[in-house]
Amino acid sequence: MMKPFLEAIQEKVLILDGAMGTMLQERGLRPGQSPEELNLTMPEVVASVHRDYVEAGADIIITNTFGGSRFKLAHYGLEGRLAEINARAVQIARKEAGGRAYVGGSIGPTGQFVEPLGEIPFDEMKAAFREQAAALIDAGADLLSLETFLDIKECRAALIAIREVSGTIPVIAMLTFDDNGRSVLGTPPESAAITLTAAGADIIGSNCGLGVDGIYDILCRMRTVTHLPLISQANAGLPRLIDGATVFPGTPQEMAAYHERMIGMGVRVIGGCCGTTPAHISVMKAALGTVQQPWQPRSESTGVTFLSSRSGWTAAGGGNKTAIIGERINPTGKKIYSQELQDGKVAYIRREAMEQVAAGATLLDVNVGTPGIDEPAAMERAVFCAAAAAGVPLVLDSSSPAALERGLKAADGKVLINSVSGEAKSLRRVLPLAKKYGAAVIGLALDQKGIPDTAEGRLAIARRIRNAARRHGIPDADIIIDCLTLTVSAEQKRAAETLRAIRLVKQKLGLSTVLGVSNISFGLPQRPLISSAFFAMAMEAGLDAAIINPRDGAMMAAWRSAMVLLNRDHQAAVYIEAYRGEQAAATVQAVAASDAPLSIRERL
């Protein structure tokens, strides 16, 4: 009996096999033929490739099922034999593995795109991956490997599908990146890593497209946003024939040094992609023997909430700049937007998405709650539109679980759900959605009894939300507590209580915090004065994200100033960029500030 795969990679770094496709071409695969069909027609050829890799020392061999999805097999009229093809592939590999190697079920891209980029609805794409994953798992694969994905949305759908089939099967998920450090569809490694981690991958990384140095850079960037073990599957350097012998680039010492770098940052599976042969694997295996290191577990509880879109990402908490959640895509009190929602139009959303991001929003709240509309459909339209118009991650703001789920399907990355409360019914409805779709969630510090008067009362609800989230398998870092801004003119004593709640929640629970800030000043004249002062105080108290109007100059001035003061805008670079040259800005009534400051020493 081999030990479970995820335990094995904690003890030692495993070697993954090399290329399958080029090996099959050498051994009889004809142009235009389905490589996966060989599982049925030429099983011995497939087996021989596996055998060579196992003999070369591979710890993991990958099934010949890269194109084993319904969409791919349909090109060859083989979709009716999907289960058979995938099951046979596992059986062939299992026999060659012979108790010496793990069998990884390969799943590649479908060649189709999910809506709105393509025409495949999310649910249909997910069903395709479910079908292939179920076949591989049922046949006894030790793990699944999502390889060479170009579209993060498709890879995310595949992960969500696999997790519907099995909560426990180990899953590797890999995107392919270009020389420019993004996938061909514009996703940077951080964004990919955030999305894949949230959607339930166990190991993430990159395969194909880049050589060793390129992959190393990609993984370094992934490492900044994920606690997961990593996988490196670089294209091999080309072997050269020197004095009649096949020689691979790099000395064994260079190979060992490369492994050391990779392992040092938490890579636990190393393999090769295009161009890698059993001979490569053999050399890698030998080199790796000299540098084995136990896995240094990385805590999830970094206190940082990562969110992602297709092309961007935002980190809130843990000393990052306070995230700005643009609040303008919300029909409350906005007639134009309300009417557009009724009419199924998106011009307001597109404009506000672009303008809020231009003004400094790092996240966009999307709320479509207006009477008499199909809210789930409106949410899907809004998410498609906002994602296309702006590169920042989204915050799905709805009291309807159906609308939230539609938005979660429509999203490209890891979104933030706004919100769950401490009420049992809310927790029961919302937390499973967050877990299933890999989202973070805002927890409102209130329950059926309302908003507690004291910070301690709000802390108690926050703890209850955190505990419920843990039971659903949602990490602490994906809970952001809304400590609740009450209107100061109505509840004057409770403004300070909200600030105290921020401190308590961070101190006692280590959770990130968020506030809808401007509610504080409702009913008072010159509202931005009160709101911006409260915002500055809240940031000093540790506020990690703020739901505001980023086109409110006073609010953004408070934000930029606070980021300087709290040492999160290093060298005041962002601040100076924003205000340099503003000589007679209307932003403040700048009373002549010509006086030099008093030196402390002079005052002694």
Place this chain on the structure above:
Amino acid sequence: MMKPFLEAIQEKVLILDGAMGTMLQERGLRPGQSPEELNLTMPEVVASVHRDYVEAGADIIITNTFGGSRFKLAHYGLEGRLAEINARAVQIARKEAGGRAYVGGSIGPTGQFVEPLGEIPFDEMKAAFREQAAALIDAGADLLSLETFLDIKECRAALIAIREVSGTIPVIAMLTFDDNGRSVLGTPPESAAITLTAAGADIIGSNCGLGVDGIYDILCRMRTVTHLPLISQANAGLPRLIDGATVFPGTPQEMAAYHERMIGMGVRVIGGCCGTTPAHISVMKAALGTVQQPWQPRSESTGVTFLSSRSGWTAAGGGNKTAIIGERINPTGKKIYSQELQDGKVAYIRREAMEQVAAGATLLDVNVGTPGIDEPAAMERAVFCAAAAAGVPLVLDSSSPAALERGLKAADGKVLINSVSGEAKSLRRVLPLAKKYGAAVIGLALDQKGIPDTAEGRLAIARRIRNAARRHGIPDADIIIDCLTLTVSAEQKRAAETLRAIRLVKQKLGLSTVLGVSNISFGLPQRPLISSAFFAMAMEAGLDAAIINPRDGAMMAAWRSAMVLLNRDHQAAVYIEAYRGEQAAATVQAVAASDAPLSIRERL
């Protein structure tokens, strides 16, 4: 042996005798004659008045020396016999007291005014009181009683004089107030109480001018700002002849109720002023027997720093509004003011004093430090001018002990010294001045080694300053720690450290805190943005006083907003008053804030 006077009043409320002057007139004092001369010429008459009061039950009898100062005696050519007159008065009273009553040496106003109101220099006025106090103390008075003062500055000078003669003689200090609740020279009871408490009185209160209800109101107002035991010496209601018997207004029950009210607020000496006779005293004594209460000690450590001027007062700390110290009267970088200081002119000071107070300053910093001038003389001129132009208490800002002392003499009330540091030399020079002249003092959290990097380092210096102050007899409430604002563009990590220092100093030492705020933004564009955000954060951290330019609209907006948010501007009254009707104010770039706030419930 009677127990020491200050111990006695802790155990029971003492009865003070009644009027002396009217009694002497009845018994032979001629119009135009010096009442004090009777101590030499008709000692038996003086003795008979004392005897009647002692027999009526008075616990304290007051010597016939109300006009026994050099200035008063000079009217009668008796200034050469000052020592003799005062000494004899004590001897006469002592004999009649006979171990049953304390002898209080009376000291009244001189009939002259201290500069700049009158022509008597502070030192000359002080010398006059020294002379009389020394005579009374040398003759064996148990305590001194400053009575019927109209000018707080004169009464303050008398207290400072007495404390030069004796640090331990118990001193009662009383001002006389009008029906309008102020002294004839415009001093409210709070201001008087703050000044007298700081200048070294043991018991304060009011005598003459008002009946029982009026005095009660005065003492209530004094009680809000002092921890000292109080004295009530009201004019007696006129006795009426009913059925041949002398009857005093009010039943014994009413008299007892009156005593209960007085004692309930900490009055420990009750007597009568004009119109009070031994018969009154006898009735009061009887009524008092039914309501005796032990003294409830009041702590000095209220955490509130009280400061006063002739006509106003300011409380900083302990949940009061953050005090605004106007910073503009400072020649650093101001050519016009520098030149005026060279020329001995005060137009700039007068204008800035008025304008800063109009803009919201509750204290005024006065700094005259410019090269090549007589700084003590300039400080005196500046204090005279600023006190006349503005009703708020002053902050004397100088590194020269001589200039500070000149300013302390020139002041009408309890000022704030800016500043002492943790350096031994600074503590040695500045703290005795604060103690002697009854001033509070700003303690800079730095020493010869500079400004500590950490909040803990600044706390340690604050503690050292506090301990040194205690050794000088300065209460904790009169130390305000400057946690030191460093320029954020130069020392970015230390901005948060300053805020942490504020919290630490308040939490660990219970001291009030102050900052010169605007130094934070030196070198950055749009300085008011950074300064006002930092100011809001500092107020939330507990800042009790801020040295700022009150004509900086952004700073005052942060202040007004913070006072609302921290529940110190109840019902936002000050805020609304300031901004009501400002529709298109230039104060902020008010982006359309027309959206109604999201109800929390709606978001569920």
